Amino acid sequence: MGASISLDSKYRLLLNTEVECISINSNASSTGGGSKNKNHKRRDHHESEDSASCSGSESDTRSESGSGSESDSGSDSDGDKTYTVKLTPEIISYIRSYIRKNQFLDEFDLITEIELDKYDHAPGSALVFNSDSIVFMTNNQTLEAVGEWEYIEPEKPVASASKSSKSKNGKGRHRDRDDDDDRSDNERDGGRSQYKTKDDDLPVSEIENILTEKFQEYNKTREFIIHESKNSFLVMLIKSVELVKA
Numbered sequence: 001m002g003a004s005i006s007l008d009s010k011y012r013l014l015l016n017t018e019v020e021c022i023s024i025n026s027n028a029s030s031t032g033g034g035s036k037n038k039n040h041k042r043r044d045h046h047e048s049e050d051s052a053s054c055s056g057s058e059s060d061t062r063s064e065s066g067s068g069s070e071s072d073s074g075s076d077s078d079g080d081k082t083y084t085v086k087l088t089p090e091i092i093s094y095i096r097s098y099i100r101k102n103q104f105l106d107e108f109d110l111i112t113e114i115e116l117d118k119y120d121h122a123p124g125s126a127l128v129f130n131s132d133s134i135v136f137m138t139n140n141q142t143l144e145a146v147g148e149w150e151y152i153e154p155e156k157p158v159a160s161a162s163k164s165s166k167s168k169n170g171k172g173r174h175r176d177r178d179d180d181d182d183r184s185d186n187e188r189d190g191g192r193s194q195y196k197t198k199d200d201d202l203p204v205s206e207i208e209n210i211l212t213e214k215f216q217e218y219n220k221t222r223e224f225i226i227h228e229s230k231n232s233f234l235v236m237l238i239k240s241v242e243l244v245k246a
Contacts, residue, residue: 004201010246015143018237023081095136098226111214122195124154151198211241
């Protein structure tokens with residue numbers, strides 16, 4: 001959309017969410033084998049009625065064959081099933097409790113720190129989102145984080161080694177030739193010695209795409225487990241990212 005990040009403005013980071021319920025085949029847990037079966041043992045301390053958190057939501061599931069087939073592909077051997085569930089008051093309370101935990105806040109800080117050396121900035125430079133608050137909005141099922149973007153400068157200043165060595169030799173009569181050499185070296189490097197700085201544009205759309213890709217990696221590993229029971233667990237997924245000025 002052409003807009004660029006302003007380091008002097010507040011932003012709202014809107015994360016569109018979805019909750020999946022992974023129902024674990026109890027028969028598989030009794031036969032042993034597999035890493036998921038070990039998880040069953042860790043969950044045995046939960047009260048049995050907690051297992052209804054998933055099965056009880058099946059009647060409220062949004063029928064999404066794609067979601068089910070995706071999850072089944074990774075669990076053919078143990079028969080685990082995945083359901084995309086509607087957000088009941090109980091599930092909303094799980095989300096709100098989870099996003100207050102340090103575990104999630106630490107991961108959120110990690111995800112929203114973008115290393116910029118891949119985008120022609122100096123090595124060690126980064127864009128960091130300093131969030132003031134993160135809340136869950138029930139009207140549109142989004143996490144809303146409010147904060148500011150901060151540009152992190154490289155720890156070590158980037159300097160040209162050739163220039164520093166030439167300044168020490170004190171041979172001023174070679175300055176013109178040295179300058180020509182610098183220009184030719186820069187041309188051979190494709191101008192890569194000239195890094196972008198915080199004054200250069202950082203497109204909002206590019207930041208949105210980067211964050212979306214990073215959250216998708218977490219979705220693949222079902223990282224954000226908001227609730228566990230004996231035979232199931234609920235996972236929060238981040239489906240899309242939107243960045244707007246607050």
